[in-house]
Amino acid sequence: xxxxxxxxxxxxxxxxxxxxxxxxxxxxxxxxxxxxxxxxxxxxxxxxxxxxxxxxxxxxxxxxxxxxxxxxxxxxxxxxxxxxxxxxxxxxxxxxxxxxxxxxxxxxxxxxxxxxxxxxxxxxxxxxxxxxxxxxxxxxxxxxxxxxxxxxxxxxxxxxxxxxxxxxxxxxxxxxxxxxxxxxxxxxxxxxxxxxxxxxxxxxxxxxxxxxxxxxxxxxxxxxxxxxxxxxxxxxxxxxxxxxxxxxxxxxxxxxxxxxxxx
Numbered sequence: 001x002x003x004x005x006x007x008x009x010x011x012x013x014x015x016x017x018x019x020x021x022x023x024x025x026x027x028x029x030x031x032x033x034x035x036x037x038x039x040x041x042x043x044x045x046x047x048x049x050x051x052x053x054x055x056x057x058x059x060x061x062x063x064x065x066x067x068x069x070x071x072x073x074x075x076x077x078x079x080x081x082x083x084x085x086x087x088x089x090x091x092x093x094x095x096x097x098x099x100x101x102x103x104x105x106x107x108x109x110x111x112x113x114x115x116x117x118x119x120x121x122x123x124x125x126x127x128x129x130x131x132x133x134x135x136x137x138x139x140x141x142x143x144x145x146x147x148x149x150x151x152x153x154x155x156x157x158x159x160x161x162x163x164x165x166x167x168x169x170x171x172x173x174x175x176x177x178x179x180x181x182x183x184x185x186x187x188x189x190x191x192x193x194x195x196x197x198x199x200x201x202x203x204x205x206x207x208x209x210x211x212x213x214x215x216x217x218x219x220x221x222x223x224x225x226x227x228x229x230x231x232x233x234x235x236x237x238x239x240x241x242x243x244x245x246x247x248x249x250x251x252x253x254x255x256x257x258x259x260x261x262x263x
Contacts, residue, residue: 020050076193084254107135
């Protein structure tokens, strides 16, 4: 049962979070109250948050596109801007679509596809064992399948040439800028989920090179990127016969590359 804090405890908790630099201290306090069973447990949770652990790792879940997504310690936390990527994927997926969630992390994208696309068939994969374990908790109860391994390598061969929607939330932070990320990310999330190589596009290039083998005619690869990377990202997919276009959401500072395989 969630903790019902006194006014004094509520005020003290908000003050501790604010002193630790939590901008939305009041909102975070409410989530911590809901996660705590008693005041001793609350103290542990607040201390973990105050030392810089992402809130989602503290409470064990993230609110993503209306779903409660389990997020284990050490697993990449799904961002609000990534909801835009998944919305674009859902819009392209017809009922019964065969979908792949590559670099799946917690499996947030795959979980939403299963929740929003009638009869969707979803496979997900990640190279990080912690992410795979977490994604299984989010995807497999909804009817999808999660695989552990590098990019396409662990996927069943029977998916080749049949994937209609391929979501790849690849890392796209240039190596030299990883140290500039907020401490929550650089200290508590896996480097493999953040570091995209010298220009941030190394993993995208690898995905683009293999994607035409896996996509069905007319199928699309969807990738989150940054506005300054659009030219190089478009070149990366066009080099492998995919037709690029970009969609953006200013409110969420989101840029999505949609690369389609010609029919």
